[in-house]
Amino acid sequence: MKISYSWLKQFIQTDKTPQELSLILTNIGLEVESLETVQAVAGGLEGLMTGHVLTCIQHPNADRLRVTTVDVGGAEALQIVCGAPNVAQGQKVVVAIVGTTVYPNAGEPFKISKSKIRGEVSEGMICAEDEIGLGVSHDGIMVLPEDTATGIAAKTYFNLEDDYLFEIGLTPNRADAASHLGVARDLAAYFRTGIEMPDLSGFNIDNESLKIAVSLQDTDACARYSSLTITGVTVKASPDWLQDKLKVIGIKPINNIVDITNYVLHDLGQPLHAFDADQIAGGKVLVKKCVEGTPFVTLDGLERKLSSEDLMICDVEKPMCIAGVFGGKNSGVTETTTNIFLESAYFNSVSVRKTSKRHGLKTDASFRFERGTDPEMPVIALKRAALLIRELAGGLVSSSVSDIYPNPIAPFDVKVGYKGINNLIGADIPAAEIKSIITALDIEVVGETAETLDLKVPAYRVDVTRECDITEEVLRIYGYNNIVIPSKINASLSYSNKPNAEQTQHVIADMLTANGFLEIWCNSLTKGTYSKKQEEAVQILNPLSSDLNVMRQDLLAPALESVAYNLNRKAADIKFYEFGKTYHLINEKYVERQRLLILFSGASQSEQWNHKANQVSFYNLKAAVDAVIGRLGITNYQSEEVKDENFAFGLKYFRGDKAIVTFGAATAADKKKADIDKDVYYADFDWALLLDIVRKNKIINKEVPKYPSVRRDLSMLVDTNITFDDLKTIAFKSEKKLIRNVQVFDVYIGDKLPEGKKSYALNFTLQDDEQTLTDKQIDSVMQKIIHNLAQTAKAEIRK
Numbered sequence: 001m002k003i004s005y006s007w008l009k010q011f012i013q014t015d016k017t018p019q020e021l022s023l024i025l026t027n028i029g030l031e032v033e034s035l036e037t038v039q040a041v042a043g044g045l046e047g048l049m050t051g052h053v054l055t056c057i058q059h060p061n062a063d064r065l066r067v068t069t070v071d072v073g074g075a076e077a078l079q080i081v082c083g084a085p086n087v088a089q090g091q092k093v094v095v096a097i098v099g100t101t102v103y104p105n106a107g108e109p110f111k112i113s114k115s116k117i118r119g120e121v122s123e124g125m126i127c128a129e130d131e132i133g134l135g136v137s138h139d140g141i142m143v144l145p146e147d148t149a150t151g152i153a154a155k156t157y158f159n160l161e162d163d164y165l166f167e168i169g170l171t172p173n174r175a176d177a178a179s180h181l182g183v184a185r186d187l188a189a190y191f192r193t194g195i196e197m198p199d200l201s202g203f204n205i206d207n208e209s210l211k212i213a214v215s216l217q218d219t220d221a222c223a224r225y226s227s228l229t230i231t232g233v234t235v236k237a238s239p240d241w242l243q244d245k246l247k248v249i250g251i252k253p254i255n256n257i258v259d260i261t262n263y264v265l266h267d268l269g270q271p272l273h274a275f276d277a278d279q280i281a282g283g284k285v286l287v288k289k290c291v292e293g294t295p296f297v298t299l300d301g302l303e304r305k306l307s308s309e310d311l312m313i314c315d316v317e318k319p320m321c322i323a324g325v326f327g328g329k330n331s332g333v334t335e336t337t338t339n340i341f342l343e344s345a346y347f348n349s350v351s352v353r354k355t356s357k358r359h360g361l362k363t364d365a366s367f368r369f370e371r372g373t374d375p376e377m378p379v380i381a382l383k384r385a386a387l388l389i390r391e392l393a394g395g396l397v398s399s400s401v402s403d404i405y406p407n408p409i410a411p412f413d414v415k416v417g418y419k420g421i422n423n424l425i426g427a428d429i430p431a432a433e434i435k436s437i438i439t440a441l442d443i444e445v446v447g448e449t450a451e452t453l454d455l456k457v458p459a460y461r462v463d464v465t466r467e468c469d470i471t472e473e474v475l476r477i478y479g480y481n482n483i484v485i486p487s488k489i490n491a492s493l494s495y496s497n498k499p500n501a502e503q504t505q506h507v508i509a510d511m512l513t514a515n516g517f518l519e520i521w522c523n524s525l526t527k528g529t530y531s532k533k534q535e536e537a538v539q540i541l542n543p544l545s546s547d548l549n550v551m552r553q554d555l556l557a558p559a560l561e562s563v564a565y566n567l568n569r570k571a572a573d574i575k576f577y578e579f580g581k582t583y584h585l586i587n588e589k590y591v592e593r594q595r596l597l598i599l600f601s602g603a604s605q606s607e608q609w610n611h612k613a614n615q616v617s618f619y620n621l622k623a624a625v626d627a628v629i630g631r632l633g634i635t636n637y638q639s640e641e642v643k644d645e646n647f648a649f650g651l652k653y654f655r656g657d658k659a660i661v662t663f664g665a666a667t668a669a670d671k672k673k674a675d676i677d678k679d680v681y682y683a684d685f686d687w688a689l690l691l692d693i694v695r696k697n698k699i700i701n702k703e704v705p706k707y708p709s710v711r712r713d714l715s716m717l718v719d720t721n722i723t724f725d726d727l728k729t730i731a732f733k734s735e736k737k738l739i740r741n742v743q744v745f746d747v748y749i750g751d752k753l754p755e756g757k758k759s760y761a762l763n764f765t766l767q768d769d770e771q772t773l774t775d776k777q778i779d780s781v782m783q784k785i786i787h788n789l790a791q792t793a794k795a796e797i798r799k
Helices: 018-028 180-191 241-249 256-268 349-359 366-373 378-392 418-425 433-442 466-476 499-514 556-567 618-631 670-672 687-696 723-735 775-793
Strands: 002-004 032-038 048-059 065-070 078-082 094-099 115-117 120-122 124-126 163-168 213-216 222-230 272-276 286-291 296-299 303-305 311-314 319-322 340-349 402-404 411-415 444-448 452-457 574-586 590-601 603-605 640-642 650-655 658-665 682-687 711-719 739-748 757-766 796-798
Touching: 002 241, 002 723, 002 739, 018 032, 018 163, 018 180, 032 094, 065 124, 078 094, 078 120, 078 124, 078 366, 120 640, 163 272, 180 256, 180 433, 213 222, 213 402, 222 286, 222 378, 241 256, 256 272, 256 366, 256 378, 256 757, 272 319, 272 378, 286 340, 286 650, 340 378, 349 366, 349 618, 349 739, 402 775, 411 418, 411 466, 418 433, 433 444, 433 452, 433 466, 466 739, 499 574, 499 618, 556 670, 556 682, 590 687, 618 650, 618 658, 640 723, 658 687, 682 687, 723 739, 723 757, 723 775, 757 775
Parallel strands: 213 286
Antiparallel strands: 002 163, 032 163, 048 065, 048 094, 065 078, 094 124, 115 120, 222 340, 222 402, 272 340, 286 311, 296 303, 311 319, 411 452, 444 452, 574 590, 590 682, 640 650, 650 658, 658 682, 711 757, 711 796, 739 757
16 A cells, blocks of 8 residues: 555655655554655656856857856856757746756657867756656747745745655555555554644535435445536646656546546545536436346456346436446546536445456445444545545536445444553553553543543454454553563463474474574465466465465475576575465365475575586485484385476475475476576475374484494495485395494496496494494495395496
């Protein structure tokens, strides 16, 4: 959501800088994701000055040029060559001095430099209005009034001020802050000051010449419907100040009527809709639901089939507008409109949300109605818009305000206790401070004791209905940073099943973090196109969008989006892990599975002065997988090569028919979906199975060996289909007591070997806990290993 700094100051007076307000907003729960400077005119007229043309003579070498001397308030006048036909001695003008960058309406910006034009020195430029973005005329230079002072910065002369744009990451529960007024309310609570609401004292009814009756037929979907008419308006372009306000927050100006409704929406948070009153058949408006399948053409020119659950604004012949969502093609304001029917309503949030999702329509109005607007705002916003229309488009208010509100929405009744608030926060905030924050948030105290408060919470604070909600409001205004974290933590013994799943997860998370991994939390909602088993896809009945219409079937697809996000921002060296759940529909039953994902991409070690960057490989991933398995104390498992659609290549560790972890390179198809062209390696752990295995592990404490270990190496030729894991298994079966470890330290496959063969070099570590091994014992074990390797794997030992 975009909020303008200067617009915000219309509601609340503050001397805080935009940067200071940015921190305050974030601290009170309205996170400012970005803050940028916005200039009403490109370049902000920097370097432009007001000047006085002292002399103006014909250029000796060009008929269409003049040589002028211009005083811009400096020590000496500037000589400037000018081609404008209207330049003359004595004029007050706008001058771009040397070094200034000029931003014309058309073409690229250019920098003014000292130059010679047809042999005469030119030390600047006398500007036309289109050359500096102040207008569209290029008939000649801009001539200022005669009494204009010389040497004033153009930015000051034209009263041009930079604005600042806050980009606020508004959470769904903060519908009350979806406007400049809403944000100002929070700041007012923080500063303990008041809000300056728009002055509506000038509103009055000019006549009763155009009355349009309203029939509210569905009070569940529309609790309040307010309206009035305005006649004799002139639809035209909005004045600069209104266009500038809208442009700052990214709204394209259309015409004065539409711009006013957009302005009030972002000003007060109340959506409005203006109808061409002459297009309302029968002079009557009906707020109702239509027959299933009724065709309706919306403003975008598309014909839609209405649902019987869609609330519509209709006349006696046809539907005119999808209530709270989108207008109709033939009922909106055009250049020929002279009479207006202005609507301001409170629509049911659930009804609007379902209609918006059903038709795939997202608008500024539906965004607010879906989350809940202020039921007390419709008439205020209606009068505010009527005053602006009368000011900017002419016309007369030609009816009384029609306000149909059969069942007023009451404030929420909440009872809180000071002790309960402090217990939940974990701090001792004085009762007076708590009460001060509550009242500053526009929450009325209707009863109190020394320990409790009886409150009435305004209905626009849709998420504040319980004591814990009040506590959250108090905490965010009091300041999360003001809560002191105790230096001592008290704990009590607890008895639970072993292992403790949460503690085990923390152990692995700590290990991965210590090794340079970053933990990510991806959304469980994702794209349906990511589901590799469509029959198992868990569909969302009311999806927020087509990109969030199913529950994820694996952790990889959302993680790849995070990879792409980082790659697009030049963060190419990636080490991620995530603990999460996947969701499946199997035999008409919903199944959740606990998984752990580890992911690599980019360089395993960044470039330094003494070495180049090393790109991650499958072996970096295998090392991380082995570290996790080893940290959990799991040793008894088998491995095999993976050949399926989920990996370009990889391995699987398994027990019986259950895979503990599968890991390898991401496929080109998976990377393409996320628009990634780099290598990505990942491991998918069955975390629930790991916890089950750990639960059954027996921990045996052993003394540190007193006797030395011995290493022996063997080089051998084996068939290419023989894996290291096969050889390792044979070795351990040959001698279970003395062999402690088997490692491969060299592999060779090439034309110097017989066809179908490869060379392995293995080292074997032997150790006895009870004595130092003798050469005879060592040789006996190695001979047994050699024999079994030859018999089982057809290995040829190379001397």
